[in-house]
Amino acid sequence: MGRIVTPTYRVEYKDNDQPREIVIVDGKRTIATLPGSLHWKSMSWDGKRDGRPTEANLEKWRQGYNKSFNPGGTNWHVSQAVGHVIHIRHARIVHQKSGAIIASVSMPMFEVV
Numbered sequence: 001m002g003r004i005v006t007p008t009y010r011v012e013y014k015d016n017d018q019p020r021e022i023v024i025v026d027g028k029r030t031i032a033t034l035p036g037s038l039h040w041k042s043m044s045w046d047g048k049r050d051g052r053p054t055e056a057n058l059e060k061w062r063q064g065y066n067k068s069f070n071p072g073g074t075n076w077h078v079s080q081a082v083g084h085v086i087h088i089r090h091a092r093i094v095h096q097k098s099g100a101i102i103a104s105v106s107m108p109m110f111e112v113v
Contacts, residue, residue, distance in 0.1 A: 009045035013091040053093040055103040
């Protein structure tokens with residue numbers, strides 16, 4: 001049996017992708033786009049790879065993750081699937097047990113990608 005380990009921190013982020021859900025209309029399955037990206041998405045913060053949970057490291061993570069959605073990046077296929085290049089607008093690091101926000105960053109008003 002393996003061990004289950006809960007990460008100490010998680011990254012929550014919002015991007016320019018529209019949330020979607022599968023709905024049934026007239027007996028046919030279709031994908032409906034919901035208004036705005038209002039929900040936060042999350043993943044674990046990897047301290048070994050990304051360093052201490054600081055605003056500077058979170059900004060490096062945000063910029064690097066954004067680059068992965070560009071042509072030639074590891075997540076380019078995701079951008080192709082949704083029809084546009086995904087870009088993270090807001091990110092924050094949250095302590096899993098307490099729910100405290102450790103660091104938070106937002107993209108500048110204008111950002112060249």
